[in-house]
Amino acid sequence: xxPSGYTxxxxxxxxxxxxxxxxxxxxxxxxxxSLGNSYQGRALPALKISNNPAVDQAxxxxxxxxxxxxxxxxxxxxxxxxxxxFTDGYATNSAIKALVDSREIWVxxxxxxxxxxxxxxxxxxxxxxxxxxPNSTSTGTDPNRNWGYQWxxxxxxxxxxxxxxxxxxxxxSAPETQRVRDFVNSRVVGGVQQIKAHIDWHTYSELILWxxxxxYNDTATGLNADQANAFGTLGRQMAALNGYTPQQxxxxxxxxxxxxxxxxxxxxxxxxxxxxxxxxxxxxxGFYPRDTQIATQVARNNTAVDLFLGYADxxxxxxxxxx
Ligand SMILES: NS(=O)(=O)N[C@@H](Cc1ccccc1)C(=O)O
Ligand SMILES: [Zn+2]
Numbered sequence: 001x002x003p004s005g006y007t008x009x010x011x012x013x014x015x016x017x018x019x020x021x022x023x024x025x026x027x028x029x030x031x032x033x034s035l036g037n038s039y040q041g042r043a044l045p046a047l048k049i050s051n052n053p054a055v056d057q058a059x060x061x062x063x064x065x066x067x068x069x070x071x072x073x074x075x076x077x078x079x080x081x082x083x084x085x086f087t088d089g090y091a092t093n094s095a096i097k098a099l100v101d102s103r104e105i106w107v108x109x110x111x112x113x114x115x116x117x118x119x120x121x122x123x124x125x126x127x128x129x130x131x132x133x134p135n136s137t138s139t140g141t142d143p144n145r146n147w148g149y150q151w152x153x154x155x156x157x158x159x160x161x162x163x164x165x166x167x168x169x170x171x172x173s174a175p176e177t178q179r180v181r182d183f184v185n186s187r188v189v190g191g192v193q194q195i196k197a198h199i200d201w202h203t204y205s206e207l208i209l210w211x212x213x214x215x216y217n218d219t220a221t222g223l224n225a226d227q228a229n230a231f232g233t234l235g236r237q238m239a240a241l242n243g244y245t246p247q248q249x250x251x252x253x254x255x256x257x258x259x260x261x262x263x264x265x266x267x268x269x270x271x272x273x274x275x276x277x278x279x280x281x282x283x284x285x286g287f288y289p290r291d292t293q294i295a296t297q298v299a300r301n302n303t304a305v306d307l308f309l310g311y312a313d314x315x316x317x318x319x320x321x322x323x
Contacts, residue, residue, distance in 0.1 A: 006073075010080060011117065012110070019032055030083075038179075068112055068176075072204075079201065082105075102313070144259060199305075200260065202276065206278070209273040210235050222264070233319050
């Protein structure tokens with residue numbers, strides 16, 4: 001479990017309990033399901049938030065995914081905060097109500113529960129990043145190098161099993177990326193992808209990142225100048241609200257097999273990564289802000305998330321285009 005100074009973070013059992021409590025508290029606003037199981041057999045919960053959650057309504061859908069990387073526990077708190085804000089706030093906050101009434105919001109609070117549980121299993125903070133799937137020489141695939149667009153193309157991942165950025169033996173070799181992939185693929189209804197926009201939450205460095213990660217070029221196959229402009233404009237407007245630094249993800253470093261590139265290239269989902277607090281750190285301590293920091297650092301993203309949800313039906317509107 002989390003050591004002292006970190007008990008405010010949710011372990012897998014506490015996260016599950018929190019999701020079940022949300023269903024109890026807001027049965028008419030949420031529907032809890034599982035995307036399937038992790039490598040070690042933990043359910044991957046997904047919560048749908050809308051004003052009629054049992055019905056698939058013809059409304060734009062938005063996806064939030066958290067905890068691809070095990071040690072980035074603050075992101076689980078971010079997803080749980082989004083859930084709390086858009087359920088508890090529905091009855092009293094008209095802006096929240098308007099967003100929940102006009103969208104269907106999906107939240108996956110932990111994509112990598114095996115890694116997250118392993119990270120804290122010894123009562124210490126291990127600094128574990130990957131999932132817990134064995135490979136030919138070691139353990140763990142980096143889920144954020146395992147997605148199937150331009151997988152392993154460009155030196156943005158490793159083929160060595162012990163590496164922190166091991167891409168896996170093949171694209172979507174990790175059960176966890178398979179399950180999220182299958183869910184997103186299942187949201188193609190009548191030939192149209194219902195999910196319009198996505199944020200994948202990470203720590204740390206306080207950045208807002210957008211595709212592509214596999215190339216330094218601003219435009220590339222499937223990403224034209226207008227689309228790159230829309231990504232950057234919304235990215236910069238969100239960064240102005242949370243104080244993060246906005247940039248194309250390859251400006252940070254080249255990555256291949258990242259979730260954002262797959263979401264955009266395969267489904268034209270406007271997919272961002274938010275790297276949360278802290279801005280910098282030494283060694284592993286950047287990944288482990290004390291639990292006293294949680295409330296401030298999750299609330300810091302409220303207005304950026306609201307702006308994102310506001311544009312989610314048609315992101316090109318941010319540069320004056322129509323959909
Ligand atoms: N959270 S992190 O420290 O691993 N950084 C992320 C940054 C990142 C996220 C998405 C696309 C490109 C790069 C990573 O996957 O390397
Ligand atoms: Zn990460």
